[in-house]
Amino acid sequence: MICENWIRFILIQNRAGKTRLAKWYMQFDDDEKQKLIEEVHAVVTVRDAKHTNFVEVFICGLTCYTLFPLQFRNFKIIYRRYAGLYFCICVDVTDNNLAYLEAIHNFVEVLNEYFHNVCELDLVFNFYKVYTVVDEMFLAGEIRETSQTKVLKQLLMLQSLE
Amino acid sequence: LQINPLTMRLQEMIRVIRSARTQGEERGIIQRECADIRSQFRQGDNGERSHSLAKLLYVHMLGYPAHFGQMECVRLIASPRYSEKRIGYLGAMMLLDENQDASLLITNSIKNDLSHSSQYVQSLALCTLACMGSAEMCRDLAPEIERLLRASHSYIKKKATLCAVHIIRKVPELAELFTPSARTLLSEKNHGVLHGAVVLITELCERNPDTLVQFRKAVPELVQIMKGLVTSSYSPEHNVAGISDPFLQVRILRLLRILGHNNDTASDAMNDLLAQVATNTDSSKTAGSAVLYETVLTIMDINSESGLRVLAVNILGRFLLNNDRNIRYISMTSLQKIVQTDHNAVQRHRGTIVDCLKDQDTSVKRRALELSLALVSAVNIRSMMKELLIFLSVCPPELRSQTASGIFNAAERYSPSKRWHIDTILHVLTTAGGDVRDETVPNLIQLITTASELHCYTVHKLYRALIKDIAQQSLVQVACWCIGEYGDLLLKGECEEIEPVQVTEDDILDALETVLQSHMSSPATRGFALTATMKLSTRITDNVDRIRSIVSIYGSCIDLELQQRAVEYNALFKKYDHMRAAVLERMPVMDKNSPGHTNGDTSGEIKEPDTSKPKPVEAGLLSEPASQKHCCVYVHVVPTVSVYEKNGLSLKIQCDKQTETEVTVTLIASNSTQNDITNFTLQAAVPKVCNHSIFKLGSVFAHTNSRYSFQQPY
Numbered sequence: 001m002i003c004e005n006w007i008r009f010i011l012i013q014n015r016a017g018k019t020r021l022a023k024w025y026m027q028f029d030d031d032e033k034q035k036l037i038e039e040v041h042a043v044v045t046v047r048d049a050k051h052t053n054f055v056e057v058f059i060c061g062l063t064c065y066t067l068f069p070l071q072f073r074n075f076k077i078i079y080r081r082y083a084g085l086y087f088c089i090c091v092d093v094t095d096n097n098l099a100y101l102e103a104i105h106n107f108v109e110v111l112n113e114y115f116h117n118v119c120e121l122d123l124v125f126n127f128y129k130v131y132t133v134v135d136e137m138f139l140a141g142e143i144r145e146t147s148q149t150k151v152l153k154q155l156l157m158l159q160s161l162e
Numbered sequence: 163l164q165i166n167p168l169t170m171r172l173q174e175m176i177r178v179i180r181s182a183r184t185q186g187e188e189r190g191i192i193q194r195e196c197a198d199i200r201s202q203f204r205q206g207d208n209g210e211r212s213h214s215l216a217k218l219l220y221v222h223m224l225g226y227p228a229h230f231g232q233m234e235c236v237r238l239i240a241s242p243r244y245s246e247k248r249i250g251y252l253g254a255m256m257l258l259d260e261n262q263d264a265s266l267l268i269t270n271s272i273k274n275d276l277s278h279s280s281q282y283v284q285s286l287a288l289c290t291l292a293c294m295g296s297a298e299m300c301r302d303l304a305p306e307i308e309r310l311l312r313a314s315h316s317y318i319k320k321k322a323t324l325c326a327v328h329i330i331r332k333v334p335e336l337a338e339l340f341t342p343s344a345r346t347l348l349s350e351k352n353h354g355v356l357h358g359a360v361v362l363i364t365e366l367c368e369r370n371p372d373t374l375v376q377f378r379k380a381v382p383e384l385v386q387i388m389k390g391l392v393t394s395s396y397s398p399e400h401n402v403a404g405i406s407d408p409f410l411q412v413r414i415l416r417l418l419r420i421l422g423h424n425n426d427t428a429s430d431a432m433n434d435l436l437a438q439v440a441t442n443t444d445s446s447k448t449a450g451s452a453v454l455y456e457t458v459l460t461i462m463d464i465n466s467e468s469g470l471r472v473l474a475v476n477i478l479g480r481f482l483l484n485n486d487r488n489i490r491y492i493s494m495t496s497l498q499k500i501v502q503t504d505h506n507a508v509q510r511h512r513g514t515i516v517d518c519l520k521d522q523d524t525s526v527k528r529r530a531l532e533l534s535l536a537l538v539s540a541v542n543i544r545s546m547m548k549e550l551l552i553f554l555s556v557c558p559p560e561l562r563s564q565t566a567s568g569i570f571n572a573a574e575r576y577s578p579s580k581r582w583h584i585d586t587i588l589h590v591l592t593t594a595g596g597d598v599r600d601e602t603v604p605n606l607i608q609l610i611t612t613a614s615e616l617h618c619y620t621v622h623k624l625y626r627a628l629i630k631d632i633a634q635q636s637l638v639q640v641a642c643w644c645i646g647e648y649g650d651l652l653l654k655g656e657c658e659e660i661e662p663v664q665v666t667e668d669d670i671l672d673a674l675e676t677v678l679q680s681h682m683s684s685p686a687t688r689g690f691a692l693t694a695t696m697k698l699s700t701r702i703t704d705n706v707d708r709i710r711s712i713v714s715i716y717g718s719c720i721d722l723e724l725q726q727r728a729v730e731y732n733a734l735f736k737k738y739d740h741m742r743a744a745v746l747e748r749m750p751v752m753d754k755n756s757p758g759h760t761n762g763d764t765s766g767e768i769k770e771p772d773t774s775k776p777k778p779v780e781a782g783l784l785s786e787p788a789s790q791k792h793c794c795v796y797v798h799v800v801p802t803v804s805v806y807e808k809n810g811l812s813l814k815i816q817c818d819k820q821t822e823t824e825v826t827v828t829l830i831a832s833n834s835t836q837n838d839i840t841n842f843t844l845q846a847a848v849p850k851v852c853n854h855s856i857f858k859l860g861s862v863f864a865h866t867n868s869r870y871s872f873q874q875p876y
Contacts, residue, residue, distance in 0.1 A: 050523075101448055146353070162245045
C-alpha cells in the first residue's frame with residue numbers, strides 16, 4: 001500500500017505564464033518541466049472565482065526516474081491566486097486538498113512578512129531568496145516547518161550571514 | 163536589507179532584461195550577459211563568480227540554457243564562505259539532477275558540510291541532498307543522516323528527518339537504518355521535528371508491513387499527542403485560524419489511518435480520539451475543515467464502530483451545505499467512495515447532493531452527477547429522474563453523454579412502468595439525442611416492440627415529436643421505424659392515454675417525405691424513412707400510389723443504399739406484389755440479443771428474392787423435426803461449408819447460435835475479383851415443416867475484395 005502522497009512540484013507563475021519560482025521534488029527532463037509549466041499555466045488561468053481551487057490533470061508520458069513509474073497518472077493541482085500570481089502545488093489525487101491550500105497561504109504570509117508587503121517584483125529581483133523561503137518551509141516534497149515565526153527568525157539569521 | 167554592490171549588479175541585469183521590448187531584444191541581452199558570465203567563470207574570484215552564477219540562475223529561470231554553469235556549482239559548493247556555498251548549492255538544486263555527472267562530484271562536499279560547525283551550512287547540505295540526491299549519493303551519505311537524526315539541534319533534526327524520507331524513496335532497502343531513530347523522535351516536543359518524524363514513520367510503515375506492525379505499538383503515544391493539540395489552549399507559534407498546528411494534526415491522522423486499517427486493537431485505541439476531534443474541531447475556516455476532512459478519511463478507512471461512521475458521514479453532509487465550494491467538492495469526492503458501503507447514510511443527503519447539480523463549477527457538477535446516479539433507487543426513481551432530466555437540458559456539453567447514459571441505465575433498472583420508460587427515453591432523445599450512444603436506437607425499438615399495449619400511444623407520441631423537429635437523428639430514426647410499423651394505429655386517431663388528433667394518410671407521408679428530403683437527415687435516417695414509407699403501403703388504403711411514386715423516384719438516387727432499397731421495393735410492387743403483404747407484415751417481438759438486433763443501418767430491412775441467381779440453402783442441414791408442435795432442430799454439426807467457388811466469388815455456409823427451436827444459418831460471400839459484383843441476390847428454400855423468420859440482409863452490393871455475411875434464423 002505505497003502511498004504517493006507528496007508534493008511533486010511547486011510553481012509560482014504570473015498571468016502571462018512567466019515562472020517566478022519552480023521547485024521540483026521529482027525527477028523531470030528539461031522538456032518535461034517546460035511542458036508541465038505550460039500545462040499548469042493553461043489550466044489555472046482560465047479559472048475564476050466560481051471554480052474550486054483544485055484541478056485534476058492527467059499527465060501523459062511522464063517518465064519518472066524514481067522507483068515508481070508514473071506514466072499516465074492522475075494528479076491534482078491545488079492553486080491559489082494572489083493578485084497577478086498563481087501559486088500552484090502539484091500533489092497526488094488522493095491527497096488532502098484543504099491542507100495544501102492552507103500550506104500555500106502559510107507560505108504566502110511568510111513571503112509577505114519577509115519582503116514587507118511582497119509584490120511580484122520582489123520575487124523577481126530576489127529570486128534566490130524566494131528559494132530559501134521555500135526550502136525553509138518545504139523539503140523532500142513535504143511540509144517542513146509551519147510556524148511562521150520560526151521560519152522568519154531563521155530567514156533573518158540566514159540573511160545576516162550573507 | 164543591506165545592499166551589496168555585487169548584488170546590485172544582479173539586480174541591474176534583471177532590470178535591463180526586463181526593459182527589453184521584444185523577444186529578440188531580450189535574447190540579445192541574454193547572450194551578452196552569458197558571455198560576460200562565462201568570462202567571469204574563467205577568471206573572476208570566488209565572490210564575483212558566485213554573483214555570476216546567481217545571474218545565470220535567473221537567466222535559467224527565464225528558460226534559457228545554463229548547463230555551462232554546472233561545474234561552477236561544484237566549485238562554489240567547496241568554497242569556505244557561506245554566501246558562495248549557498249549560491250553553489252542553490253545552483254546545484256536548479257541545474258544539476260541525478261542524470262548529470264557533475265552531481266556525483268558534490269557528494270564529498272556534501273559529506274563534509276554535513277558535519278560542518280555551522281548548522282546553516284549543514285542545513286544547506288541536507289536540503290540539497292533531499293532535493294536532488296541520486297540513489298548512489300543517498301547510499302553514500304545515509305549513515306551521516308542517521309547520525310544527525312539522533313544527535314543534533316532541532317533545526318537540523320527537522321531537515322534530517324525529511325532528508326531520510328527522500329533517501330528511503332530512492333533506496334528503499336535503507337529503511338531499516340532509520341527505523342530505530344524514528345521511534346525515539348516521537349517524544350520530541352518541537353513541532354517541526356515531530357512533523358518530520360510522523361512523515362518518516364508514515365513512509366517506513368507504508369513500505370514494510372513488519373515495520374507497520376512494530377509502529378502500531380506507538381498508537382497510544384500518537385493519540386496522546388493529538389489530544390494535546392486538540393485540547394491545548396492558544397499556542398501562538400503554530401496556530402492557524404484557531405487550530406493548533408493543523409498540518410501536524412493532519413499528518414498524525416493519516417498515520418493513524420494506516421496503523422488502524424484492518425486492525426481492531428489499533429482502531430479501538432483511536433476511537434475516542436477520533437470522536438473528540440470530529441466533534442470539537444471548529445470548521446468555520448479552511449484549516450479546521452482540513453483537519454475534519456482528514457478525520458473523516460481516517461474513520462472510514464479503519465475498523466470504526468458504526469456510531470463513528472455515522473458521525474463521519476454527517477460531517478460530510480454538513481460540508482455539502484458549506485458556502486465554500488472547495489469544501490462541497492471534496493465532500494462529494496469522499497461520499498462517492500462510500501456510497502456503496504454506506505448507502506443509507508449517504509441517501510439522507512440526497513437532496514443537498516441534487517442541489518449541487520446547479521453549482522457553477524463544472525467539476526462540482528460532475529461529482530454531483532456521479533453521486534446522484536449512484537443514489538438512484540426503486541424508491542426515488544421518479545423524483546430523481548425529474549431532476550436528472552432538468553439537469554440534462556442545462557448541463558455543460560461535456561457532461562451530456564455521461565448524463566444520458568446514466569439516465570438510461572437508471573431507467574433500465576428501476577422503471578416503474580414501460581410507459582414511463584419509453585417516455586423517459588423519448589425525453590432524453592429530444593433533449594440530447596446527439597449525445598447518446600449508437601445502441602440507443604435499436605435498444606429503444608426493441609423496448610417498443612415488447613410493449614404491445616403501448617404501440618398506439620408510442621406511435622402517436624413519436625409522430626408528434628417528428629413533426630415538431632427532425633434534427634435529432636436518433637429520435638427521427640425511431641419515429642420513422644414506428645410510423646412504418648404502426649402507421650395503421652396512428653391513423654385510427656384515438657388512443658386512451660393521449661389526446662386524440664386526426665392524422666391523415668397524407669400527413670404521415672408528408673412527414674416521411676420531409677425526412678427523406680431534408681439535408682439534416684443522415685443517410686441512415688433516410689434509409690429508415692424510405693423503408694417506413696414502403697411498409698405503409700400495406701397499412702394505408704388510399705395513398706398507395708403516392709408511395710409507389712416516392713419509391714420509384716428514389717430508384718435513381720445518388721446514395722447507393724437508398725437506390726438499392728428503392729429498386730428492390732419497386733420490384734416488390736411490380737413483380738412480387740403477391741408477396742408484398744407477407745413481406746411487410748408486423749414484426750415479431752424482438753429478443754434483446756437476437757442476431758439482427760444490432761446495427762441501426764440495416765434493421766428492419768426486407769429483401770425479396772430475385773430469380774437471377776438463386777442460391778438455395780442445402781437441405782441437408784436441417785433434419786426431421788421431433789414433434790409437430792415444437793420444431794426441434796437437430797443439426798448436423800457442420801461448422802463451415804464451402805458451397806460455391808467460381809469466378810472469384812466464393813460462398814460459405816456457417817451454422818451457429820443454436821437454441822432448442824432455432825438455428826441461425828450464416829452465408830458468407832467473398833469477392834476476390836477486381837470488379838464489383840452486382841445483382842447478387844439470395845433465395846432460400848426450406849422444407850415446409852420449418853418456419854423461417856424474415857431475413858435481415860445487409861447491402862447487396864459486393865465490393866471488390868470484401869466479404870459480406872447474411873444471416874437467416876430458422
